[in-house]
Amino acid sequence: MLKTCIITGGANGIGRCMSETFIAAGYFVTVVDTDALSGKRLEEKYNDDIFMFYEGDITKKEVIEGFVQELVSKRPGVDVLINNACVGKGGLNTCSYEDFNYVLSLGVTAPFYLSKLLMPYFNKGGSIINIASTRAFMSQANTESYTAAKGAIIALTHGMSISLSGKVRVNSISPGWIDTGDYQHEDMYKPNHEEGDIKQHPAGRIGNPKDIAKMALFLSSDDAGFITGENIIIDGGMTRQMIYHNDYGWKYEV
Numbered sequence: 001m002l003k004t005c006i007i008t009g010g011a012n013g014i015g016r017c018m019s020e021t022f023i024a025a026g027y028f029v030t031v032v033d034t035d036a037l038s039g040k041r042l043e044e045k046y047n048d049d050i051f052m053f054y055e056g057d058i059t060k061k062e063v064i065e066g067f068v069q070e071l072v073s074k075r076p077g078v079d080v081l082i083n084n085a086c087v088g089k090g091g092l093n094t095c096s097y098e099d100f101n102y103v104l105s106l107g108v109t110a111p112f113y114l115s116k117l118l119m120p121y122f123n124k125g126g127s128i129i130n131i132a133s134t135r136a137f138m139s140q141a142n143t144e145s146y147t148a149a150k151g152a153i154i155a156l157t158h159g160m161s162i163s164l165s166g167k168v169r170v171n172s173i174s175p176g177w178i179d180t181g182d183y184q185h186e187d188m189y190k191p192n193h194e195e196g197d198i199k200q201h202p203a204g205r206i207g208n209p210k211d212i213a214k215m216a217l218f219l220s221s222d223d224a225g226f227i228t229g230e231n232i233i234i235d236g237g238m239t240r241q242m243i244y245h246n247d248y249g250w251k252y253e254v
């Protein structure tokens, strides 16, 4: 029996790369996502003995409950849950009360509730991976909805790692700039980055969804059996780069 991996927002972007990486590694992957078109594309590519798509908005309690019910009626247990889906809706300038709560329900409440409902079904060696962001640690102006959700999911990660100790390992990954163009609707994506976009990264390049997917696969494996409650930053070194006025040609405009 194949191991089961659940990926929220697994139809596009980093999520889709993780879906395809886990399928290639021999997992049964199930994706819950609002994008029916991208879900259908994945259904056409992969047989139903290795892939299941569930269309739905996980900010809705009944969608999460319906998804879990359908999944557990089809699969005997769960091995990996990747809480990946999230969006930002601005900050102090434009974000409304409703928008702020929407982002928190998608980025924090849904991961919490999915983990809670799936708790009884996790197999031995199970793993939860929450996708956070380097924006949990540093900010641009007016991004509070996203930043708050990402800070919270890192705290949720260490919280759940203790509640589930001895049963499920729980970790988060904080990506920096990941160019997801190869995993969106366009079939022939051509990146168009400025040299500075690339060279500002100490690693000398912008991130690729595979950078995140490979870490998720490792964290799910027994080789990562001593890692729990941890957050792994994958950002090409951007959060390690200290910049002051006049460094590297950068100027603070007064």
Ligand SMILES: NC(=O)c1ccc[n+]([C@@H]2O[C@H](COP(=O)([O-])OP(=O)(O)OC[C@H]3O[C@@H](n4cnc5c(N)ncnc54)[C@H](O)[C@@H]3O)[C@@H](O)[C@H]2O)c1
Pocket (backbone or CB within 6 Å): 008, 009, 010, 011, 012, 013, 014, 015, 032, 033, 034, 035, 056, 057, 058, 059, 084, 085, 086, 087, 106, 131, 132, 133, 134, 174, 175, 176, 177, 178, 179, 180
């Ligand atoms: N791309 C980056 O540079 C980057 C950087 C840091 C963190 N992240 C994080 O990585 C994760 C994936 O980002 P991405 O860039 O691949 O995003 P994306 O927008 O390309 O994909 C997100 C997926 O989630 C789905 N989705 C959105 N709202 C949903 C909802 N309410 N219910 C169910 N599905 C929903 C979308 O349909 C889409 O398939 C997110 O948590 C994001 O915050 C991304």
